[in-house]
Amino acid sequence: MNEGKVSENPESRFSAVLVGSARLPGVRIHREAYLRKALARYCSEDEIRVAIEETPAAAGISLDVLDKAANDSIRYETTKVSALSAAAGLPGFFALPATVPADMAQYFGHMLRIAQKLAYLYSWPDLFDGDGDDVDDATMGVLTLFFGVMFGAQSANAAVGKVAEMMARQVAKKLPQKALTKGVIYPIVKKVAAYIGVQMTKQTFAKSVSKAIPVIGAAVSGGLTFATYRPMAKRLKKHLSESELAKPTHRVVVVEAEEVHEPFATEHVEQQHDVDETAV
Numbered sequence: 001m002n003e004g005k006v007s008e009n010p011e012s013r014f015s016a017v018l019v020g021s022a023r024l025p026g027v028r029i030h031r032e033a034y035l036r037k038a039l040a041r042y043c044s045e046d047e048i049r050v051a052i053e054e055t056p057a058a059a060g061i062s063l064d065v066l067d068k069a070a071n072d073s074i075r076y077e078t079t080k081v082s083a084l085s086a087a088a089g090l091p092g093f094f095a096l097p098a099t100v101p102a103d104m105a106q107y108f109g110h111m112l113r114i115a116q117k118l119a120y121l122y123s124w125p126d127l128f129d130g131d132g133d134d135v136d137d138a139t140m141g142v143l144t145l146f147f148g149v150m151f152g153a154q155s156a157n158a159a160v161g162k163v164a165e166m167m168a169r170q171v172a173k174k175l176p177q178k179a180l181t182k183g184v185i186y187p188i189v190k191k192v193a194a195y196i197g198v199q200m201t202k203q204t205f206a207k208s209v210s211k212a213i214p215v216i217g218a219a220v221s222g223g224l225t226f227a228t229y230r231p232m233a234k235r236l237k238k239h240l241s242e243s244e245l246a247k248p249t250h251r252v253v254v255v256e257a258e259e260v261h262e263p264f265a266t267e268h269v270e271q272q273h274d275v276d277e278t279a280v
Contacts, residue, residue, distance in 0.1 A: 010197025011190060017200065018143060022109040024134045031126045038069040038121065055123035060248050063241055066121050070241070073117045074233045077220035104200070107229070114233045115146040122240040124164075125173050138217040141180035141189045142214055148192035149239050150232035157239055163244035180262040204270050 021027060032052050038055070039048050050059035056066060116127055136141075140214050142163065148156025163185060166176050173198045179185045242245060 009194075009195040010201070013049060014144075014147075014193045014197035014199075014200060015140070017105065017138065018147070019135055020111075021043055021105055021112055022128075022135050022143075024105065024109045027109045027112050028112060028128045029120070031116075031120050034117060035120055038073060039065075055245070056121060056124040057248050059247060062248060063246065066246070067237075067241060070118055070121050070237045073121075074202060074237065074239060075228065077110050077114045077117070078230045078233065081107060097151050107227055111150065111232070112143065112228070113149060115143060115150070115236060118233070118237050118240050122246040124240070124244065125167075125175060127175075137173040137181045141185065143278070144193050144196070145185075146236055147196055150236045152235065153192050154194050155188050156192045159185050159192070160239060161243055163200045164240075164245045168244035168247075185190055260279070 035052050037050055040053060043059075043061060045263070047059045047061055051061060085215070099214070117126060124142075124222060127143065128135070142160075145156045145160045145163070149160055163176060163179065166172070176183075176185075180189065
């Protein structure tokens with residue numbers, strides 16, 4: 001009885017699909033290899049090196065260049081996921097029980113791929129830094145918010161912006177674990193997961209209808225995937241490009257602040273030394 005309730009819970013359903021999709025072969029993007037390939041057409045070797053060691057923002061790469069690289073990735077992933085969706089629509093009605101879940105899994109897998117690529121271009125840290133199949137809670141949280149942005153959840157937009165501000169302010173290289181798993185962001189993550197779970201049900205029904213007729217179903221299914229995936233990826237791109245993390249100067253400001261304070265500290269010590277001598 002309890003298992004039935006869990007399976008009907010939209011939040012739990014989405015979380016299960018997200019974890020399952022993250023374990024599919026080829027879904028996880030290697031940050032260093034991707035940045036090197038994506039920026040090779042637009043940046044110098046020194047800029048790419050700093051972008052990998054730090055972030056594209058720290059390398060001073062302009063948003064125009066990052067937008068071009070992002071558009072290249074969106075174009076590639078959209079073409080790939082649409083072709084796979086069309087192929088899944090070829091068998092027709094009798095293959096629906098097998099093709100619809102598989103199509104949904106690969107669809108979410110490609111959403112994960114583009115979410116990682118856009119995150120790395122716009123200076124988010126490595127989301128899958130471990131070699132195992134497990135996904136830690138903070139990564140689950142931020143990916144849920146990314147998906148929420150893609151699905152048009154306004155609360156996800158605000159939460160992603162807040163997380164970006166936290167990381168930019170602290171010059172952090174890792175996700176804020178506490179905020180995403182226990183703090184103020186966590187309730188929003190749960191709310192967004194439930195919202196996406198409901199949207200998943202609607203998409204599953206639409207894909208089932210589109211695949212009912214062989215051959216024709218392939219064209220409809222591929223077209224439906226293209227019509228939904230690309231705008232969702234564009235929505236996430238726009239939001240991440242406007243966040244604090246993406247600004248090319250936010251790390252430079254911290255360095256300058258340290259340099260400005262060093263002479264002040266030295267001068268203060270010298271003045272204190274003069275005072276001590278006078279007192280003696």
